[in-house]
Structures are given as structure tokens and as C-alpha cells.
Amino acid sequence: MNLLKYNKLQFISRYQFCSTNIHFSDNIYAIASGNVKAGVSIIRISGSNCLQAGQMLVQNAQQRQLIKGMNNSQVQDYLNLKNRYAHFKKLYSLIDPTVSPQNQSFQKQDLIYQQIDQGIFMYFQGPKSYTGEDIVEMHIHGSRALQKKVLLELSQLNNFRLADPGEFTKRAMINNKLDLLEVEGLADLLNSETESQRVQSTQQFLGKSSQILEDWRFQLIRALAHAEAFIDFESDQDDVEFNILGKTQENVQQVIKDINEQLSDRNRGEILRDGMKISIIGKPNAGKSTLLNCLAKKDIAIVSEIPGTTRDALSVSLNISGFPILLYDTAGIRQTKDVIEEKGVNKALQHARESDLNIWIIDIDDVIKQADGSYIVQDIKEISEILESNQNTLIFINKIDKVNSQKEITDITIRDKKFKIDGQISAQHNQNINSLLDKLTKKINERLDITDGIMSSGTISIITQTRHRLELQKCLEHLEIFSRNKQNLPVDIVCEELRQAVNCIGRITGRVDVEEVLDVLFSEFCIGK
Numbered sequence: 137m138n139l140l141k142y143n144k145l146q147f148i149s150r151y152q153f154c155s156t157n158i159h160f161s162d163n164i165y166a167i168a169s170g171n172v173k174a175g176v177s178i179i180r181i182s183g184s185n186c187l188q189a190g191q192m193l194v195q196n197a198q199q200r201q202l203i204k205g206m207n208n209s210q211v212q213d214y215l216n217l218k219n220r221y222a223h224f225k226k227l228y229s230l231i232d233p234t235v236s237p238q239n240q241s242f243q244k245q246d247l248i249y250q251q252i253d254q255g256i257f258m259y260f261q262g263p264k265s266y267t268g269e270d271i272v273e274m275h276i277h278g279s280r281a282l283q284k285k286v287l288l289e290l291s292q293l294n295n296f297r298l299a300d301p302g303e304f305t306k307r308a309m310i311n312n313k314l315d316l317l318e319v320e321g322l323a324d325l326l327n328s329e330t331e332s333q334r335v336q337s338t339q340q341f342l343g344k345s346s347q348i349l350e351d352w353r354f355q356l357i358r359a360l361a362h363a364e365a366f367i368d369f370e371s372d373q374d375d376v377e378f379n380i381l382g383k384t385q386e387n388v389q390q391v392i393k394d395i396n397e398q399l400s401d402r403n404r405g406e407i408l409r410d411g412m413k414i415s416i417i418g419k420p421n422a423g424k425s426t427l428l429n430c431l432a433k434k435d436i437a438i439v440s441e442i443p444g445t446t447r448d449a450l451s452v453s454l455n456i457s458g459f460p461i462l463l464y465d466t467a468g469i470r471q472t473k474d475v476i477e478e479k480g481v482n483k484a485l486q487h488a489r490e491s492d493l494n495i496w497i498i499d500i501d502d503v504i505k506q507a508d509g510s511y512i513v514q515d516i517k518e519i520s521e522i523l524e525s526n527q528n529t530l531i532f533i534n535k536i537d538k539v540n541s542q543k544e545i546t547d548i549t550i551r552d553k554k555f556k557i558d559g560q561i562s563a564q565h566n567q568n569i570n571s572l573l574d575k576l577t578k579k580i581n582e583r584l585d586i587t588d589g590i591m592s593s594g595t596i597s598i599i600t601q602t603r604h605r606l607e608l609q610k611c612l613e614h615l616e617i618f619s620r621n622k623q624n625l626p627v628d629i630v631c632e633e634l635r636q637a638v639n640c641i642g643r644i645t646g647r648v649d650v651e652e653v654l655d656v657l658f659s660e661f662c663i664g665k
């Protein structure tokens with residue numbers, strides 16, 4: 137028997153999604169455009185009865201009489217509700233004010249049809265719709281009272297209920313319209329606040345990351361098919377392609393190389409998603425809190441001339457040149473006997489060590505000119521240690537408004553070691569802050585390995601959450617055991633490693649074992665999405 141035939145027919149199908157649509161028994165509706173006052177509001181309904189509901193809402197009393205006895209498709213023709221067309225329609229109430237809401241039903245014939253609005257009506261026949269089910273969308277006026285009224289109308293219908301948060305997307309995922317990674321990308325896109333977050337989440341939502349993962353998964357499934365075929369046909373030597381396992385190793389090695397490349401991305405995807413952590417550090421009274429307020433353009437941190445004012449670290453989210461930043465103000469670093477201040481200092485040092493980037497602020501009064509023309513700063517052991525260990529620290533001299541003529545300071549010496557100065561500023565008087573922002577942007581680009589402005593297509597980060605990183609690390613471990621097979625274990629035993637590796641990738645895109653991820657993810661979506 138031909139091995140390739142074996143792998144195609146009997147193997148790959150085991151790892152594919154089932155493509156049939158799932159029909160949910162109930163219909164869901166929600167305001168898709170958010171529960172806010174706006175020019176236009178979109179009400180979305182999904183489910184097998186949504187067209188009927190839409191039809192009822194656009195019929196006046198006279199039409200109602202005329203279509204009595206017609207079947208569904210005749211009604212649809214009569215009302216001219218074409219699939220995937222925008223129709224301008226009048227919207228009528230279904231509710232008979234003389235009957236209590238509990239007694240109203242879908243079949244009720246004697247309703248009083250008051251016009252409640254007019255707008256755009258669209259019908260998307262499943263499976264070619266967002267959820268894969270039939271969908272009706274009504275673009276009505278964005279009044280809060282009108283939104284409530286239409287939701288109340290829909291609530292009268294049997295088998296119709298308000299959608300849970302993210303439920304439209306959940307149905308889309310169950311019906312294979314989106315995979316888990318794309319859904320996470322969509323959630324990130326909805327939450328995105330900066331350009332880089334928008335770019336990253338869009339590429340994930342549009343399936344670019346999924347494509348790469350699917351390609352790896354396919355390579356591994358092929359390798360597994362070959363390896364399994366080898367096991368099945370081992371006894372029949374004539375049928376076995378001699379170097380079948382060698383070929384398998386080639387595929388696996390390529391995937392190992394690609395995964396390693398992604399894992400060594402210095403957390404770029406996670407940083408772009410969650411924000412880059414930048415800490416302002418320095419001695420007490422240097423002007424750290426003043427700088428935070430200046431960059432945030434509001435008074436967030438307390439500023440005072442008393443050294444040791446900031447005790448606990450506080451942060452603000454900023455958008456710097458399209459990058460999401462979490463900027464931390466920290467306690468001034470010094471030796472202190474005050475127990476609480478000491479805790480603050482330790483926290484500041486911890487922030488400095490863990491940050492993706494630091495800005496060290498030096499008060500110009502602490503810069504001393506030496507006889508040889510060089511400048512020194514009185515040493516703080518801890519800060520110089522951080523400067524030596526963390527290359528991602530920018531050094532700025534503050535309070536330059538205090539001196540009449542600005543000194544040309546290019547570097548300073550701390551403990552006989554020279555450090556380059558990145559600039560001189562006045563945080564209080566907003567002097568040279570744009571140049572500080574330029575330097576910061578350059579450093580952020582360097583940190584994220586971005587050389588050509590906002591992320592280019594060559595800089596796709598598949599890993600945007602810890603969950604993805606952990607699964608890829610596990611996948612790599614399994615692949616390495618498989619490919620090394622130092623103990624020369626039987627092929628069927630090492631194949632299990634390959635199978636586990638396939639599952640790790642499957643968990644990222646949501647093909648296997650993702651219930652708990654789904655629960656958390658969809659609870660964080662808004663209603664109507």
C-alpha cells in the first residue's frame with residue numbers, strides 16, 4: 137500500500153475540525169453598537185427564527201392582513217427582504233398595549249402596529265454570516281429609549297433572549313467562523329488604544345498568526361502520519377520508504393527552528409498587548425513625580441520639595457508614539473532608617489530591575505564639575521548597579537531652568553565609570569520634553585526590534601499572551617524529545633511526543649481542550665459582540 141495514500145485517507149481527517157454548522161435552539165439579540173446615545177444604533181439578532189422576527193417588525197397592520205396564510209418564503213418575497221441587501225424599512229411595534237407582556241406570543245395575530253422608527257434592515261442568511269446562523273441587523277436611531285423599546289419588543293417573542301457577553305462571537309467560533317486565536321485578536325482589537333495594539337490585534341484577528349500555527353501543525357501531522365505509517369508497515373519491508381523517518385525529522389527540525397525564533401522575541405507581542413513597563417527612577421527630590429505628571433499631562437502624583445514624598449510606586453497608562461506604555465513613578469532611592477520609606481525604596485529598585493525600560497532622573501544640583509572638566513554624580517550604589525545591569529536605561533538631567541547657561545554635559549562619571557547622558561530637561565517647565573519623547577520612542581523601537589516604524593509584516597508576533605508562550609514552550613519540549621530520542625525508544629513511544637506537540641499548537645488555536653480559556657475570554661467581551 138502507498139504510504140501517502142495511507143496518510144491522506146486515514147490520518148489527517150482525524151485532526152480536522154468538523155465543518156457542519158451547529159443550530160442553537162434559541163435566538164439571541166443585543167445592541168451591537170453599545171448601550172450609548174448615538175446617531176445610529178445597531179440591533180443584531182442571531183438564530184433560526186430571526187428573519188421571522190424581522191419580518192414581523194417591518195409589517196404594518198394592512199400588510200399583516202395581506203400576508204395571512206402565506207408561507208415564510210412567500211412573506212420574505214412579499215416584504216422584499218433579500219439576503220445581504222440593505223433595505224430602508226419602517227419598524228412597527230409588536231406589542232398590544234391592551235394585553236399584558238406575559239401573554240404576548242410569536243403567533244399573536246391581533247397586535248396593534250404602531251410605527252416606532254425607520255431605518256436600515258439587513259438579513260444575512262446562514263452559514264454566510266458572522267455567527268454562521270441567520271442574522272438580522274437593524275440600524276435604528278441611537279436613542280436610549282428607542283433601543284430599550286426594540287429590545288422589549290424582541291423579548292416578547294418565544295425563544296428569544298438577550299445575548300450574553302461575547303455570545304455572537306462564541307457562536308461564530310463554535311461554527312468555525314473564527315478560531316480561538318482570532319477571537320482573542322478580536323477582543324484585543326476592541327480593547328486596543330494605540331496604533332501598535334491595533335496593528336498587532338488586527339493581524340491576529342485576520343488569521344495571520346493562525347495561518348503560521350496551522351502550517352506548523354500541518355507539518356507535524358504529516359511527520360506523525362509518516363511515523364505512524366512506518367510503525368504500521370515496519371514488518372512489510374518492501375513497502376516502507378527507506379528514509380521515511382529521516383524526512384520526518386527534517387519537517388520537525390524546521391518547526392523547532394521556527395518556534396525557537398518566535399520564543400526568542402523578547403516578549404514583544406505581550407509588551408505590545410499589555411503595555412511596555414517604563415519606570416522613572418532616581419534620588420529623592422530629583423523631579424520624578426513632576427516628570428510623570430508632565431508626560432501624563434495631568435496631576436497624578438504628589439509633588440513637593442520634601443525629599444521622600446513618593447512612597448509607593450504609582451503608574452499611568454500612556455500612548456507614546458503609538459505604543460502602549462505603563463509609566464511608573466517610584467520612591468526616591470536613598471539609604472533611610474524610615475521603615476515605610478525603606479519599603480518604598482525596595483519596591484522602586486524592584487521596578488527598576490523588572491522594567492522593560494528605565495528613565496533615570498538626576499537633579500542638576502547633584503552634578504559636580506571636576507577640575508579636569510568632567511562631571512560626576514554622587515554615587516548611589518543601587519542605582520549604579522542597575523545602570524550597569526540594565527542596558528535599557530535613559531539618563532536625563534532635570535531642573536535645567538535653574539542654571540543660567542546650559543552646561544554641555546555629554547557624560548557623567550559614577551564610581552569611575554562613564555555613562556552617556558541622553559538629555560537635559562526641565563520637567564516643571566516642559567523644556568526639552570519632546571526630545572525626551574524622541575529618545576524614548578527610539579529606545580522603545582530598539583527594545584521591540586522594530587526598525588521600520590510601526591510593525592511591518594515581517595514582525596508578526598504570534599505570542600501575545602502568556603498562554604501562547606507556555607503552549608509553544610511545551611510543544612518545543614515534546615518535539616525535542618521526539619527528535620533527540622537519545623534512549624532509542626520504539627517509534628510508537630516517541631510518536632506520542634509528536635502527538636502532544638500537535639495538541640499544544642491545537643490548544644493555541646482552540647482545536648483542543650480550551651473550555652476554561654473560553655469561559656474567561658467570553659466573559660470579558662461586551663454584550664452585542
Ligand SMILES: Nc1nc2c(ncn2[C@@H]2O[C@H](COP(=O)(O)OP(=O)(O)OP(=O)(O)O)[C@@H](O)[C@H]2O)c(=O)[nH]1
Binds near residue numbers: 421425427438
Ligand atoms: N526648578 C525646577 N524644579 C523642579 C523641576 N522638577 C521638579 N522640581 C521641583 O523639585 C521638587 C521635587 O519634585 P518631585 O517631582 O516631587 O520630586 P521626586 O523625584 O518625585 O521626589 P520624591 O518623591 O521625594 O522622590 C518639587 O519642589 C518640584 O517642584 C524642574 O524641572 N525645575
Ligand SMILES: [Mg+2]
Binds near residue numbers: 425426445465466
Ligand atoms: Mg515623587
